Amino acid sequence: MQVTETLNEGLKREIKVVVPAADMESRLMERINDSKDKVRLKGFRPGKVPTAHLKRMYGKSFMAEIVNEIVTHSTRNVIAERDEKAAMQPEVVMTEDQDEAEKILAGEQDFAFELKYEIVPQFELQDVSDITIERPVVEVADEEIEDQIKQIAQSARSYETKDGAAEDGDRVTLDYLGKVDGEPFDGGKAEGANLVLGSGNFIPGFEEQLIGLKKDDEKTITVTFPEEYGAEHLAGKEATFDVTIHEVAAPQDQELDDELAKKLGLESMDKLREIVRDQVQGQYGQMTRQKVKRSLLDALDERYQFETPEKLTEAEFNNIWNQVTADLERNGKSFEDEETTEEEARADYQKLAARRVRLGLVLSAVGEKAGITVTDEELQKALGEQLRRYPGQEQQVMEFYRNTPDAVNALRAPIFEEKVIDHLMEEVSVNDKTVSKDELMADDDEEFGSSTATGGDDA
The missing domain is CATH 3.10.50.40 (Chitinase A; domain 3)
Structure with a gap:
């Protein structure tokens, strides 16, 4: 097998692979000889079918299997031997000429194909111990808990x-x-x-x-x-x-007493207050987590500036754009209603897509270096959450994930990302700052997240 690099430009690579016809014929004969004792044909005793007859009957189908195996194994091996990492599944380009294809399947012509792909850019991970993150924290007032309980009392009266x-x-x-x-x-x-x-x-x-x-x-x-x-x-x-x-x-009238708590299945009003406080603190904790994560990603974005794979960025942009246009259509709005134009919006979201891909690659590299993985238990928990979203359709959902590796990766990616964020939070400096509820709940101008499409255990 001859492997020749035909393009090396930025992150783009093109590799030509040629398997001589003699090698293809040799592989075919191995396959035919291996099948002699397995094939059962009328008029022939087991193991006595002539090789020429087997080749005439099964040669093309066997050769088609060989072609698929070569493409699959070569794609993985060639990239590994070059010590490269493909950003997405490589594109395989084979002849579309019917006569050439017939000759290849007949073992009369070299089998040649091209691999086209982009590599994951190389970058050096930086020390983050000098990064300082401000963590906004809301102190839950007793009055807020009482207001929440009053609302509960209204629904229970x-x-x-x-x-x-x-x-x-x-x-x-x-x-x-x-x-x-x-x-x-x-x-x-x-x-x-x-x-x-x-x-x-x-x-x-x-x-x-x-x-x-x-x-x-x-x-x-x-x-x-x-x-x-x-x-x-x-x-x-x-x-x-x-x-x-x-x-x-x-x-x-509904009194705020133990009778209310018992009506709700709790033993006392103190227990109800404890549960409500935990719920309110949990809601604020989620908002705090989002703000801290945003700040951390902003800090990483300032430190890492490198070219992102074009197709990976394009795929991320398409995901964002489809969501944006769907939201506009659902709400009956246009880009003009958002005080922008489609052209300006595209440019902004292309920058966002590049940022997400870049940060996804950084988080993937950090997680890989730290040995972070997603456990089967964590993946099963995420799958369970998906099953609960579709009551009565559990079997179909299970079949979907069983037959769709990309969907499983989509479950794994956010788990991996959050574990990497936790790891980084242990390395940076975090200063708590008490803020009001309104300050915490205030929306950021834009949602600049990260994409871990290439992250997780499969990175």
Whole structure:
């Protein structure tokens, strides 16, 4: 087998591989001889089928198998022998000429093909001990916990039927039938539905028009679906609802005591406060984690500037762009609504894609050097989370991941990334800074994450 480099330009590589016809014929004869004792043909005793007859019957199919094996093994071996790492699966280019292909399968012509790929750029990992990260921390006030418990109490309180008109905060039991242009629409009908007025659970303007109604009252109300409503056929449309009230019930006072906790399945109010505090601290902890990670990635981005593989960056850009355009379409917006143009947006997101790829490569290298891996247990946990998202379809989801290696890698990548971030956080300096809830929850201008498409155990 002859291996010749035909292109070495930046990160791009092209390699020509030629397997002489004599070698192809030799491999074919080995395959035929190996199959003699396995093939069963009518009119021949086992092991007595003439070689020429086997070649005539199975030569092309055997040679096709040999071609596939050569391409698979050569691609991996050639790159490994060159001490290179392909950024993505190499492109294999073979002849498209039918006559040439027939001659190759017949063992009458050399088998030649090209490998085209980009390599992962080489860079030196830098010491990060001089990086200082500010970690925003919110101190959870007792008042916030009490406010959360009051909201819980409101959802757990009971209602008592009353005479008279419905007021804000009352619960009404009603039937309704929604129509657009006089025609009922899917999902616009319910019987015996419960609705707490002022909860904001229905279309804006719906609940307000029920205030003042009494038991057995009937009314037709008119509302307009929001422009960003999830169902496209209803978004922005005016609709009428024929409403019948069956009951009006007033909320009963709910004391913040152990009885409330027991109603929620807990032994005491102290336990409820403990759980609520843990939940609130957990929510703030997630936001703190995002801010700290952003700061760390920003610091790494300043230190690492190198060319990224073109196709890998293009793939990342396409992922981002598809999401951006889908969001715009779903919300009925354009680039002009976002005070930009498509051309400017493309340029910005191409920079973002390059950053994500570059940081993904850096994190991959850091993780590899530190010996970070994703365990089977961690992967199974991630898979379990996916299964819970699709109740009743667990078998199909399992089959999908079993047959789709890229999907498994997509589960592994974020786990790997978070473990690398944890590793780096132990090496940098971290200073805690107490901030307000609003400061912590404030959105960054843009989401500059990283891509670990080449990271993880398969890096």
